Amino acid sequence: MKTSHPIFSLLRQIRALISGDKALFILLALSCSVLTFALYIYRPAFLTLIGLKATDAMLVVRGPSPAPPQVVIVAIDEKSVNEVGRWPWSREVTAKLIKSLKPARVAGIDIVFSEKQNAPADAALADSIKSSGNIVLGYFFRNDSTEPAPQESIDQINRSAVGLVNFIGSEAEIFAQPFPGLEFSGVETNIPALGRGGAGFGSFNADPQDDGLYRTAHLVYKFDSGIYPSLALSALSKYLGHDVVLNIAPYGIDGIMMGDRNISVDEEGALTLNPYGPGGTFTTYSAVDLMMGRLANDAIADKLVLVGVTERAVYDIRPTPVDSYFPGVEIHATVAGNVLQRRYLIHDSRVTVFDIVLVFLLPVILAVIIGLAPRTYISLAAVSGLMAALIAFDFYLFSSRGVKPDVVYPALSLVLSYLSCEAYRNVVVEKKSRYLKKAFSQYVSADLVAEIIKDPDKLKLGGEKRVVTVLFSDIRGFTTISEKLPPDELVKLLNAYLSPMTNIVQGERGLLDKYIGDAIMAIFNAPLSLPDHALRACVAAQSMLPRLDVLNAEWEAKGYPAIAIGVGINTGEAVVGNMGGELRFDYTGIGDTVNLASRLESLNKLYGTKIIVSGFTYELVKSAFVFREIDLVAVKGKAKPVGLYELMPEGEPSRELASAFSSALALYRQGLFAEAKAGFASILERFPNDGVSKLYIARCEEYLLSPPPLDWGGVYVAKTK
Structure with a gap:
């Protein structure tokens, strides 16, 4: 065989x-x-x-592990505050603390002395900083500064700027990109008298992640035309006796070198912290014990010392994964320890x-x-x-x-x-398919209000002409959002959005005509008569925006992307009624009134607005809301121009904007484009995010180069539907 x-x-x-x-x-x-x-x-x-x-x-x-003995914290703690007095201390007392740091090889100060006190006190502190010769002073960057930083502040921190930068790849290509790390427009430094004696300088900025925890520490920052080290990095440079070398590639920061140490950072120059344990893991001495000579003579000798405030009433809490009450100064200590021990999370x-x-x-x-x-x-x-x-x-x-x-x-x-x-x-897909098919075949639109439910004879094909107000709303950039989310998450997001928006429409007695993907079409004054249908449509539109703000806040907490919507409202005659086949029909509306409402909604993208109503709707409700006329448009496919109005939030800022815009618009329609441009530019000084003014500035510039015909009448011809 x-x-x-x-x-x-x-x-x-x-x-x-x-x-x-x-x-x-x-x-x-x-x-x-x-x-x-x-x-x-x-x-x-x-x-x-x-x-x-x-x-x-x-x-x-994993639990705690021993912190490196070379790194020591001197804490302005509860004991120090109880004995010396409430923080901040006088400059004379602080000078005594600084003098006591002289045995250390380097002492980084997680405090900034940005304001002057009396001259003798400032002089005493300045003298202690200079005589110690080992003090790395802290400062911090900010982006809320409205004025440029004083030159003396820039000169002060320039002494510790990163001087060696290597470019991996094309230097021109790298410079064409934004700085890959954190960039700031302002800085708060120590007063010049103190800064002159510092052995070095470093920023003690700290940046939590989205959930509020501190897991990383940026080691370099961009400010003005220089790149500056963090407090920990500057102190390490002095401690090890090596300059900081920064490697930058087209994709970001490639590495930070210090002697033979290649510090593991991400593309933004951030080190992932490898904590040694909760707060207090590092050797920590009370500042008052150091000042009063209660410590052993070699307690801080030849150490890298970091000084910061840890007293519970005043210190800056930096919650980390291992401790929700982690002292900020221990962030710097962790960075120093990780680099000294080459203890990185890779x-x-x-x-x-x-x-x-x-x-x-x-x-x-x-x-x-x-x-x-x-x-x-x-x-x-x-x-x-x-x-x-x-x-x-x-x-x-x-x-x-x-x-x-x-x-x-x-x-x-x-x-x-x-x-x-x-x-x-388990044939789940087949079971679900049968269920969905049955659900759709039995679907009766919730659009049919009580009048139709009570009178089944209305459930027939046909329709009537009546004046209605039509509302269209649509999610901006929905295609982009849909590409970013898994299908199940996308459906959850869409349902979470559509449900409250539908409730708002129905709360104003509007008819939810249909969902068109992410868009909502609603009709007011059908099938039941509503004398104030235009008013109700506008109220519904205004109610959607704050409800969306609440949803966005909830979604942000869950990691969903924020969404924005545009709303178009038009009033006019339309054909409404049950339309469809014998087995399936819906109560809906058709006609130019419906089409125009849809076009108005899409025009929000052009003007940078959120709610646009037609002149027909405006005339019915102009006294009930704050409006501003934004354009007179010849919509594609329509011979007669349509007035466009933005429905604005209630409040004095809206009225101020509407008034200023009306004046500039009048100049524009008179053909005084230079004067109109100046008017719109003035609006942007007060309302820098006003998209309509930006659009009109561009139009004025275009017409200044190529004037419109004399009989143009201020009408803008829409190029798309």
């Missing part, structure tokens, strides 16, 4: 493994991997936040490749197991086991190697694959 070669037996087993449903399981798993890989590239905010929380959990589980290109391999490998392993053993408990055990192995291995790399893999995306790919394969196996 003939036996087959082992290789052929193996091939047959592989073929059986990937045939039929087993192959489909693998294809489903790979599809989930591809989707997850796309998310990995795009990195949605909510997944990024989950990843951060996962790393936070690993930090907590996520470089090798770790990225590792993440991607797991995104594709784990789902395939799971799919093979599900295909070979199609039992729910087996597949559940398999996904649980793979997930546990993933978490355990990632934690091993994190805790013992300082490698920071991204556990979220391999885990997400694994879960998606499990759900997809299980759904297919």
